Amino acid sequence: MANKFMVGVISISAALALSACGGEGNENTSQNESTQEETNEVLKEQEAGVDKESETGMDHATMNHSGSGEVPEDLKEAQNPTFTVGSNAIIQTDHMPGMKNAEATIVGAYDTTVYTVSYTPTTGGEPVKNHKWVIHEETGDAGEAPLEPGTEVTLNADHMEGMQGATAIIDSAEETTVYMVDFTSTTGEQVKNHKWVTENELSTK
Template sequence: MRKKMAMALFVLLAVFLVACGNKEKTNTNTNTNPDTNTDTNTMTEPNQNHNDVNNLTEGPNLPTGLKAATNPKYPVGTKVVLKAKHKPGMEGAEATVVAAYDTTAYAVTYKPASGQPEVKNHKWVIHEELKDVNKKPYAVGEEVVIETDHLEGMKGATAKIEEAKPTTVYMVDYKSTTGEEVKNHRWVTEDEISAK
């Protein structure tokens, strides 16, 4: 009797484990560094050339001096709809707010340090992701050095500020309209998302 019960329990446990295993998403990202974001999609913004450039957003490695938003319109955990067109499949995608920060967001034009073609009007790099950060936000037309690696070749690149916007920026997880799961996408601004 005990053997039959033990066998039945074993079979039940095996079936349960197999069923749970089939529900997990297979990670095709070959990057084994846990400190990097899983957002490895090619970034293509309107009027930009991001040929074969991977988004290397660094997930948990937030820049120093970044302050959590005190009263964000969309608190952490809020379900939202993306209006941004930073990447294919982003506009209209449902997302979850992972983090919210009060800062200045910049649209920048830069020549990647890796020698790739110039990237025009990249949205967004935030104030804390720039080298030798001033206390005051930079103005349109000023040159800065980027200290983050959202995209390959971005870190160390000299950039020109095209737009400066004091705002709340959001990190989001979303499923693109093309079916791709994206984690820790940086950054969308308050006017690029809406309530679900």
């Protein structure tokens, strides 16, 4: 009798152990399936050319594509620009969707120092990294140009939502001619007085 009782206990224990192992196996299978799904999503994004970090760094949905045409009072007009006011050029950069390869009309040409800057919008949200471009005359009481990378400045530009009044760090500086341009994007958007495009971001037709 005792032997039968022991056999029964052992059988129940074995059944419970197998049940536990089976549950653990199901859990592992579920985790593996979830991990595989996440991996597949990442691969899809990479194949589509989606870069999450760059999306965070440059959210062009908040960019003011068209501008007022007003420029800082102390901004000097270029004396001998490669692209004269009223002439046409092809845009060779992609600050926003539909910009690259669009035909632009030059509205203004100015000699200045341009900066790429990183800042956190005054409206909150993720920091913006390496924004192109802010000119020296849009950096508040910054003193003489050019400013060294790493310099902290206050932005007096409103190219993007939350930019005006934000504290920024200069990432790079370049003395060049910058242009304000009108263009029709390759997606059909009419853009007026866009600020800014640098000389090496334009080409002749």
